[in-house]
Amino acid sequence: MIKACRKTQEFKKDPVKLAGVTSGRAEIASRKAARFASQLEHFGAQSDDPAFQAKLKDHADKVQEANEAMIAGNNEYVSAPEKAKLQKAFDDRIEELIAAAIGANNDAKWTPVVAARPEDFEIDGEVTDKDIDVSLAELIKACRKTQEFKKDPVKLAGVTSGRAEIASRKAARFASQLEHFGAQSDDPAFQAKLKDHADKVQEANEAMIAGNNEYVSAPEKAKLQKAFDDRIEELIAAAIGANNDAKWTPVVAARPEDFEIDGEVTDKDIDVSLAELIKACRK
Structure with a gap:
């Protein structure tokens, strides 16, 4: 033409x-x-x-x-x-x-970024606390790198989508690990809680990518710049909140059969055990 x-x-x-x-x-x-x-x-x-x-x-x-x-x-x-x-x-x-x-x-020439999905990351083996910590650190680092677009929003729009895509992959992997970590527990409530956190992290991930696409479509618009930056912060917050809850391990009630009794039980034994129980409860 x-x-x-x-x-x-x-x-x-x-x-x-x-x-x-x-x-x-x-x-x-x-x-x-x-x-x-x-x-x-x-x-x-x-x-x-x-x-x-x-x-x-x-x-x-x-x-x-x-x-x-x-x-x-x-x-x-x-x-x-x-x-x-x-x-x-x-x-x-x-x-x-x-x-x-x-x-x-x-x-x-610019193609909208598509958010990565947890199912893209198959988890083999056990997920540990350390695995969760490492993935969180990598996700936050990728998000902070993406936020560098604020130094020159118009000029850096071209590279920001690639950075956002990397952060999205980190987020999806983290969400996958969270769900897997919860599934390793025998506590249904803990499983459900970690699954909910994984879903929220992925929702924040998709919102972050949508924010990236809107910003890159008109990088000169301050309103879109701020909205994108807010979505990144929300993703980080969702991931940190999930990580905090993942560190808590549900307590399992002790069972009488865990304690084998040898010999005769006396009145004094009962009194001592009662006193120790009450003391532990008060503590």
């Missing part, structure tokens, strides 16, 4: 003499632009991300608007090719069409 536009701009070499061939060249450029707009919209529709779909549709519309403005500029110029004002206006419309297409192409 750019090549066709540049060919059309050759009218400037001799605006009056070349007016006759310029309309044909503009028509070719217009067809290239319309095809490009159609491809943009189709490319966006292939994504599962509604925001990306909408953004590419908007770009396609803007390219077509610039296309129609370029053709209107051509028609006005050809109607009076000797007028410098019309020549300049036509040339400006061609440049605007090129700029719209380049801007659309840049955004089309």
Whole structure:
């Protein structure tokens, strides 16, 4: 398309003499632009991300608007090719069409990030307290690295999605370990609690990725920058809360059969045991 536009701009070499061939060249450029707009919209529709779909549709519309403005500029110029004002206006419309297409192409190269899922990480063997601690530390480190986008939100938008994707994988793995760690317990309440924490960490993970996608779609918007940063903090908070609860191990009630009695039990033995029991309860 750019090549066709540049060919059309050759009218400037001799605006009056070349007016006759310029309309044909503009028509070719217009067809290239319309095809490009159609491809943009189709490319966006292939994504599962509604925001990306909408953004590419908007770009396609803007390219077509610039296309129609370029053709209107051509028609006005050809109607009076000797007028410098019309020549300049036509040339400006061609440049605007090129700029719209380049801007659309840049955004089309960005693909929305998809949140990693706990089921992507199969856990083999036992999960220990140390495993949970290590995964939490790695998750927080990845989140803090992602938050570096705040140093220059517009310039760093290009690398931030990759960092967010790494953090998402760390979060999904952590959630998978949490659920597995809870399942190792014989206590149903503890199992349910860790499963709930795993679900909340994954919800925060998905919200963080959604925040990334919205921010990267318009990195200059302070509101989206803040929302993304808030989602990262919420993911960290969810993970820390889960880790704290995971450190608590349910107590199992002792059983009478755990204590084998040898010999005779006296009244004094009963009194001593009662006193020790009451003392332990008071403690």
